[in-house]
Amino acid sequence: MTLTDWLTAVGTVVMALATGALVLMAWSAWTTAQATLSQMRMDSAAAARPYVSARVVPGIGAPDSYDIVLQNHGRSTARGVRLDIRTPLPQDSVDSLASSLQTRFAETFDLVPGEQLRFVWAADLEALQKQGIRIQIGPNDAPKDRAHVGAEKHTDVALTYANETGTTYESTATLRWDLLGATAISQPGVKLNAGGPTQSNFYKLGQELVAAVNHLRRGME
Numbered sequence: 001m002t003l004t005d006w007l008t009a010v011g012t013v014v015m016a017l018a019t020g021a022l023v024l025m026a027w028s029a030w031t032t033a034q035a036t037l038s039q040m041r042m043d044s045a046a047a048a049r050p051y052v053s054a055r056v057v058p059g060i061g062a063p064d065s066y067d068i069v070l071q072n073h074g075r076s077t078a079r080g081v082r083l084d085i086r087t088p089l090p091q092d093s094v095d096s097l098a099s100s101l102q103t104r105f106a107e108t109f110d111l112v113p114g115e116q117l118r119f120v121w122a123a124d125l126e127a128l129q130k131q132g133i134r135i136q137i138g139p140n141d142a143p144k145d146r147a148h149v150g151a152e153k154h155t156d157v158a159l160t161y162a163n164e165t166g167t168t169y170e171s172t173a174t175l176r177w178d179l180l181g182a183t184a185i186s187q188p189g190v191k192l193n194a195g196g197p198t199q200s201n202f203y204k205l206g207q208e209l210v211a212a213v214n215h216l217r218r219g220m221e
Contacts, residue, residue, distance in 0.1 A: 049074055052073070052074070065123040068119050069118050086157060122148055126148070151175070
């Protein structure tokens with residue numbers, strides 16, 4: 001074999017190796033691009049999906065009462081939202097708050113982006129009685145022999161909903177109203193001066209309205 005033949009053979013081998021390397025690089029670039037595209041699609045779907053949360057907040061109906069807030073934090077409508085209360089609620093006619101929770105959450109509902117629904121969740125009767133406060137739950141006064149009405153202090157729930165295309169999501173949580181403890185609340189009301197609709201009384205009423213609105217805004221945040 002002549003020198004020219006050797007050089008030709010070596011050149012052929014080098015070209016083959018270079019071609020193989022290019023093929024491997026092209027394959028690696030293609031698989032990387034596919035993975036990136038797939039991740040971008042997943043990120044886009046995650047950013048556009050609904051995100052529904054359930055949390056317990058201080059109640060606005062009375063001191064030592066607690067509300068449940070369901071809110072859609074996502075960018076699309078949550079369809080068929082259902083809250084499954086897995087910790088049994090009291091099954092008697094006395095606790096009408098528990099009965100209303102069972103009735104309300106037996107149905108599903110939709111939540112558009114940013115929408116939230118708020119319902120009375122529980123009331124700590126022992127704390128209210130110590131303050132000399134009597135509340136009415138439904139048509140009757142709250143039962144005196146009960147520590148609380150409504151949901152239990154530790155209540156397990158499951159939240160299910162779907163997006164516009166039918167993909168379903170589920171999350172579980174334990175809602176605890178006993179952890180809220182000492183929560184700031186607004187004052188019970190304004191004491192007006194004698195004399196009827198005076199300028200001073202209107203001023204006090206205006207202050208009370210501003211305080212009440214700020215209290216409502218605090219509770220909904």
